[in-house]
Amino acid sequence: MSTTTIGEAFERRGSYRDKLALLLIWVVLLTVPLWLPAIGGYTSLAARILVFALAAMGLNFLLGFTGVMSFGHAAYFGLGAYGCGLTLFYVTNSTLLAILAGILLGTIGGALFGALIVRRKGVYFAMLTIAFGEICYYIAYSWNSFTGGYDGLRGFQRQPIHLGPLVIDIQNNPTVFYFFILAVFAVCVGIMALLLRSPFGRTLIAIRENQRRARFLGIPVERHIWMSFTISTFFASVAGALYALINNFADPTTLNYIISGDLVIMAVMGGMRSFWGPLIGAAIFVALQDYISSATVNWMSFVGLIFVIVVLFFPRGVLGYLRRIPL
Amino acid sequence: MLTLVLFNVFNGVIIGLFYVLMALGLAMILNLSGVINFAHGNFLALGGYFAFMLIPYIGFWGALVVSPLIVGVIGLVLERTVIRPLYTRDPVYSLLLTFGLAFIIQDICRTVWGSNGLPLTPPDSINQPISAQFFFLTGYRLFIIGIVVVTVAALFLFLRYSRMGMRIRAGTLDLETVAALGINVRLLRSFNFGLGIFLAGLAGVLAGGQIGLNPNMGDDLLLPAFIAIIVGGVGSLIGTLIGGIVIGVAAALTTVFFPSGSEVVIYVIMIVVLLVRPRGLLGEEGMLT
Numbered sequence: 001m002s003t004t005t006i007g008e009a010f011e012r013r014g015s016y017r018d019k020l021a022l023l024l025i026w027v028v029l030l031t032v033p034l035w036l037p038a039i040g041g042y043t044s045l046a047a048r049i050l051v052f053a054l055a056a057m058g059l060n061f062l063l064g065f066t067g068v069m070s071f072g073h074a075a076y077f078g079l080g081a082y083g084c085g086l087t088l089f090y091v092t093n094s095t096l097l098a099i100l101a102g103i104l105l106g107t108i109g110g111a112l113f114g115a116l117i118v119r120r121k122g123v124y125f126a127m128l129t130i131a132f133g134e135i136c137y138y139i140a141y142s143w144n145s146f147t148g149g150y151d152g153l154r155g156f157q158r159q160p161i162h163l164g165p166l167v168i169d170i171q172n173n174p175t176v177f178y179f180f181i182l183a184v185f186a187v188c189v190g191i192m193a194l195l196l197r198s199p200f201g202r203t204l205i206a207i208r209e210n211q212r213r214a215r216f217l218g219i220p221v222e223r224h225i226w227m228s229f230t231i232s233t234f235f236a237s238v239a240g241a242l243y244a245l246i247n248n249f250a251d252p253t254t255l256n257y258i259i260s261g262d263l264v265i266m267a268v269m270g271g272m273r274s275f276w277g278p279l280i281g282a283a284i285f286v287a288l289q290d291y292i293s294s295a296t297v298n299w300m301s302f303v304g305l306i307f308v309i310v311v312l313f314f315p316r317g318v319l320g321y322l323r324r325i326p327l
Numbered sequence: 328m329l330t331l332v333l334f335n336v337f338n339g340v341i342i343g344l345f346y347v348l349m350a351l352g353l354a355m356i357l358n359l360s361g362v363i364n365f366a367h368g369n370f371l372a373l374g375g376y377f378a379f380m381l382i383p384y385i386g387f388w389g390a391l392v393v394s395p396l397i398v399g400v401i402g403l404v405l406e407r408t409v410i411r412p413l414y415t416r417d418p419v420y421s422l423l424l425t426f427g428l429a430f431i432i433q434d435i436c437r438t439v440w441g442s443n444g445l446p447l448t449p450p451d452s453i454n455q456p457i458s459a460q461f462f463f464l465t466g467y468r469l470f471i472i473g474i475v476v477v478t479v480a481a482l483f484l485f486l487r488y489s490r491m492g493m494r495i496r497a498g499t500l501d502l503e504t505v506a507a508l509g510i511n512v513r514l515l516r517s518f519n520f521g522l523g524i525f526l527a528g529l530a531g532v533l534a535g536g537q538i539g540l541n542p543n544m545g546d547d548l549l550l551p552a553f554i555a556i557i558v559g560g561v562g563s564l565i566g567t568l569i570g571g572i573v574i575g576v577a578a579a580l581t582t583v584f585f586p587s588g589s590e591v592v593i594y595v596i597m598i599v600v601l602l603v604r605p606r607g608l609l610g611e612e613g614m615l616t
Contacts, residue, residue, distance in 0.1 A: 069419050071363075116601055123363050123418050124561050127553055128601070130363075134550045135594040142587050257550075261365075261426045268423060300434035307427025311420045312409060 025276060029182055033175045041287070043174045047246050049286045050178075050185050051239045056266035056278035057192060058235025063264065064272035065196060066228040067208030069122070072129030073263050075113075075136045076233035078255030080106040080240025082140060082147060085250035088156035095159045095170065099184075099241045106237020107230060109136070114229035118222050130257055137255040152251025170245070181242055188235055193275065195231065204228050236263075261307075262289075269310050271317030280318050335579040341468055341537065343575020344475040347568055348530035349545075349552035350559075351482065352523030354567045357556070358499040359519045361418055362410060365425040367552070368545020369432035370524050374398045374531025375540045376440050379447050387450045387536075391474075395528030402524025406517050414516075436542040447535035471533050478529065479568065482522075486564070495519050499562065551575075554597050560610020569608060 032046045059073045083105030087098040117128045140147045147153055161168040161180075170177040195201050207214045207221055215221050244250045253259070262285065270281025288306065293299040314321055349367060356364050374394050381390040405428065413421040448454070453466040486492035494515055498505045506512040527545075534544065551574060559570030574593040581592040600607060 063419065069417075069422070071422060116598070119605065123357065123361055123422070124557075126418070126422065127363055127557060131550070131553055131557060131594065131597055135591070135598075138590045138594065142590060261423070264419065265423055265426075268419065272419075298434055298438060300430045300437075304427040304430030304434065307423050307430065308409065311413065311424045311427070315416065315420055 025279070029185075033178055043178050044246060045287070045290060047174075047178050047181050048243075049283050050181050051243045051246065052263070052266060052286050053279040053282035054185050054188055054242070055236045055239035056263045056270075056282050057189065057275075058232050058239065059263045060267040060272055060278045061192060061196075061235065062228050062232040063267055064274075064277070065201070065208060066204045066225060066232075067211070068225055068229065069126045070129040070229070070232070071126045071260050071264060072131070072133035072257065073233070073236045074255050074257060074259035075129075075133035076106040076110045076236040077240035077243065077259060077263070078133075078136055078140065078250075078252075079109050080237030081244035081250040081254045082153065082240075083237070084241035084244040085153045085156055086147070088158070088244075089153060093159045095161050095245065099238070099245070102241030102244065103234065103237050106240055107234045110233025110237070111226075111230045114226050114233070118226045118229065130260065133255060133257050133260055137252055137257075140252040140255055147250075147252075150252065152249055152253075154249055157248050158245040177245075181246075184238065184242060188238055192235065196275070200224075200227075265307055265310060267317075269306075269314070269317050271319030271321075271323075274317070274319040277317050277319045284318070331583060332580070335583050336576055337464070337468070339576035339579025340572060341471055341575075342579065343572040344471060345530050345534050345548055346551045346555050346575050347479065347571035348475060348526050348533075349548050350555040350567045350571045351479070351564060352526035353552050354556050354561070354564060355495070355526075356520055356523040358562060359495060359502070360410075360414065360421075360516050362413075362421040362425065363418075363553075364523070365422065365549070366428040366432055367425075367524075367527050368543075368547075368549035369429050369436070370398050370402060370527040371531035371534065371545035371548065372436050372540070372542060373401070373432060374528030375447060375535030375544065376436060376445075376531075377528070378532040378535060379440070379445055379540055382447075391529075391532050394532050395525045398528030398531070399521045399525030402527075403517055403521035406520040410520070411513070411516075433542050440540070440542070442542055445540040447532075447540055449536040467536060471537065474529075474533060478526070482526075483564070491515075491518065551578075551593055554593050556607075557597055558600050558607055560607025563607070563609040566607055566609030 029050075033043050036043060036046055055073065055077050059070065062068050062070055080102040082102070084098045084102030087101040088095070091101075092098065113129075113132045117125060117132075120128055141150060143149065158171055158177075160171050168176060168180060170180045196204075203214070203219055203224055206217075207219065207224055211221055240254065243254065266281035266285050267278040268281065269285060270279060271277030285306070289299070289303060292302045296302065310317075316323070349371065353364055353367050356362050356367075377394040377397050378387075378390040381394055385393060409424060409428075410421060413424060449467045449470070453470045455466045456464065486496055494505060494510055495518075498510075498512065498515055498519075502512060505515075530548070531545070534548070538544065552571070554574055555570035556567050557570070558574060559566030559568070574596055577596055578589045578593050582589040
């Protein structure tokens with residue numbers, strides 16, 4: 001008797017259907033440069049989708065798998081972007097070092113702030129995360145001489161990566177750059193999947209399901225939430241660092257709470273109970289936003305409508321919706 | 328120097344009062360419904376724009392009363408139609424919904440009234456400077472202080488002594504028990520939501536007269552209002568009141584000595600409060616936290 005549905009297939013492993021879904025995702029991601037131009041897209045759009053997908057999946061590590069709501073992940077996304085951009089601009093030509101600097105800046109910021117607010121709960125926690133995002137936004141915005149202020153940080157270029165004799169030319173070849181981002185994405189997603197399957201990941205899900213009972217079982221709930229928060233900001237800052245490389249530009253709006261909201265809606269739109277949900281949400285949202293903002297001046301209303309429609313009619317997201325359809 | 332400091336303190340009080348009106352509405356909605364209303368600043372803008380439309384017909388005084396009422400009713404309708412279904416769900420949904428509403432309302436304001444600023448002129452009778460030396464003491468600013476003081480006093484009296492107000496306060500502490508006692512909690516939440524939005528609309532009219540109208544005028548007030556709630560302590564409206572004025576004055580004073588830090592200082596205050604007294608100045612342990 002088959003009760004598996006498409007949605008479940010995306011998140012469970014074991015049956016051949018599940019492996020098929022996984023295979024499908026990777027085949028699609030690997031062949032993007034072949035077919036995307038044919039349907040009117042461009043490779044850097046795909047790169048942007050991947051980056052936002054990584055940030056949204058990172059956020060969903062906290063939101064969907066730990067049950068803690070952050071509405072301020074733009075902070076760590078933006079810190080990653082600025083860390084990477086500032087390093088390329090002031091310090092070194094090495095793209096890898098710059099990415100590392102971005103990750104460090106974002107993750108340390110996340111770890112410190114997480115420690116400060118981890119005891120707060122629910123909407124109050126969310127409000128604090130928003131506030132921290134705005135702190136970073138205002139610093140980037142008003143520290144003109146260092147960050148470029150309102151205009152953002154311009155004048156750095158991603159550099160080809162030298163690995164011994166091997167040169168990966170991410171600077172001039174968009175396809176190579178896409179595959180570079182895909183590789184980083186794959187590593188991060190792999191780590192995330194391993195974490196979620198580990199006892200640590202199971203503990204997080206236990207906290208999501210029933211925090212009080214988890215506490216009674218002797219699980220140090222706050223410490224786990226803090227770790228989950230920090231891990232989540234790690235992925236967001238990786239994504240941010242890559243985002244700076246895509247644009248050769250870091251601007252304060254990457255830190256703005258609007259990005260935080262975008263990341264949450266991506267996770268919800270794809271399905272925040274599913275591992276791959278945020279990827280699908282990011283693909284839909286980024287592509288739609290790209291299209292709408294070029295098609296109409298009233299793009300804000302349409303983006304707002306997307307939020308309202310998703311919340312009211314598709315609260316479980318695409319994968320949650322598919323889950324009800326038997327395969 | 329003294330004049331400069333006084334000038335900035337006074338400015339800070341005015342800005343702080345706008346924060347207070349915003350933050351009180353936000354806090355009431357947050358306390359009773361658990362909703363962070365991201366569209367609060369956009370309701371404020373709507374209040375200002377409606378006043379702008381109404382002034383030619385019913386004058387400033389009429390608009391000061393009618394415009395917030397209209398905004399409040401819009402808030403009430405939105406609460407009943409789109410927000411109410413979300414109370415039983417994860418709080419992330421109501422947050423996202425108001426986030427979307429904020430986009431939509433802002434775009435409507437931009438489309439209908441244009442993205443450039445519009446002036447909202449208070450009547451001449453209250454728009455005179457009062458003293459030559461203290462030029463910043465215009466009648467309109469004193470008027471703002473008066474209106475806000477009266478409104479806030481009325482709000483606190485209402486919450487303290489009226490039956491509805493007591494129910495709202497009780498619902499903040501334990502909504503289930505209030506419902507079990509036979510009180511119509513849905514009505515209570517709708518009314519409370521409308522009241523919160525009304526305060527935003529009122530702030531919009533007052534702010535419009537002071538700083539002019541533009542489609543994202545509320546955005547600059549929204550985050551400070553969050554901070555006012557955090558600093559004052561979630562669950563305590565008096566705390567919110569104090570928090571709003573404190574950060575308004577602190578930001579204005581910083582402008583005197585360290586202009587570029589004026590925006591950051593309110594976040595510094597927040598971090599300090601979180602480190603020293605995590606529940607906020609007057610927050611009660613266990614309230615929503």
